[in-house]
Amino acid sequence: KNPYKAILGANPNPYGVFWLEVKQVLSDENIIIRNLPEKGKLKIPQVEETIEQDLVYPAIRGSDISRWGINPRIFMLVVQDPKTRRGYSEFFMRKNYPRTYSYLLQFKDVLLSRPLYKKYHEQAKAPFYSQFNIATETFTPYKVIWKRMTNDLIATVISSSKTPFGYKTIIPLETTAIMFTNNEFEAHYLCAIINSTPVRDFIKSFSSAGRGFGTPSVMEHVGIPKFDPQNALHLKLAEISKQCHQLKLEGKDEEIKKLEKENDALVEELFGISHE
Numbered sequence: 001k002n003p004y005k006a007i008l009g010a011n012p013n014p015y016g017v018f019w020l021e022v023k024q025v026l027s028d029e030n031i032i033i034r035n036l037p038e039k040g041k042l043k044i045p046q047v048e049e050t051i052e053q054d055l056v057y058p059a060i061r062g063s064d065i066s067r068w069g070i071n072p073r074i075f076m077l078v079v080q081d082p083k084t085r086r087g088y089s090e091f092f093m094r095k096n097y098p099r100t101y102s103y104l105l106q107f108k109d110v111l112l113s114r115p116l117y118k119k120y121h122e123q124a125k126a127p128f129y130s131q132f133n134i135a136t137e138t139f140t141p142y143k144v145i146w147k148r149m150t151n152d153l154i155a156t157v158i159s160s161s162k163t164p165f166g167y168k169t170i171i172p173l174e175t176t177a178i179m180f181t182n183n184e185f186e187a188h189y190l191c192a193i194i195n196s197t198p199v200r201d202f203i204k205s206f207s208s209a210g211r212g213f214g215t216p217s218v219m220e221h222v223g224i225p226k227f228d229p230q231n232a233l234h235l236k237l238a239e240i241s242k243q244c245h246q247l248k249l250e251g252k253d254e255e256i257k258k259l260e261k262e263n264d265a266l267v268e269e270l271f272g273i274s275h276e
Helices: 090-096 097-107 106-113 115-120 184-195 197-204 218-219 232-249 253-271
Strands: 019-025 031-033 048-051 057-058 073-077 141-149 155-158 160-161 164-170 175-182
Touching: 019 057, 019 073, 031 115, 057 164, 057 218, 073 218, 090 097, 090 253, 097 106, 141 184, 155 184, 160 184, 175 197, 175 218, 184 197, 184 253, 197 218
Parallel strands: none
Antiparallel strands: 019 031, 031 048, 057 073, 141 155, 141 175, 160 164
16 A cells, blocks of 8 residues: 555646746846746637736646656746635735736636636635645645656656746646655655656556556555655665756766666565566
């Protein structure tokens, strides 16, 4: 049994409202943003506005993930209270983030007509900009994320990222699956296991390539032992993952391949896999 639960990434539906490009950081620390309507299917007007920076985070899609690395290229506006799992109150937004609230008001009709809003938020009269799949886990210091809807497990560890307006938590989006932890070594231990050939081959044996591949539920079938900081094997796996992430940043893919072979052998040892 796997003690680690995986969840889906944040769903910022519709992309054209909540996915952003940051154009400029102003002297008053507000930011000029452009929404990205071309990324979604709905016809949403493109606007350029000045908003507060506090609720804007770097975001990661499945396409931004490589094994042991990421390439964040978009930002996301997060207006969901992770504790209540509904949008921050309109009073709170008007008082604390009037520019952001004004930006959202332009899309009120679009946001109220979303099928997901009608299903999950309308009856509770949650704010019109309420979002989906955003909880306290979304802001956990360390997350292991992997691509969904592909044909192989490709995982990496994320925490925070340097942006033009300071270090911010990275938000994984719904084309990813996530495991979360407060411990950096535990995150790398999990990543080493998920990126290993034995685990990848095992997942491929029952999860068919395509839209259903790599969903959070696949990890229920992988009995990952709970991380033990006193266990030398666990620490070695974590260290290999950390080294692979560093080598990825340096573009040293050949050195990564050597470490991946060592990693595969250690994961076989962890699970007691024998080739006899």
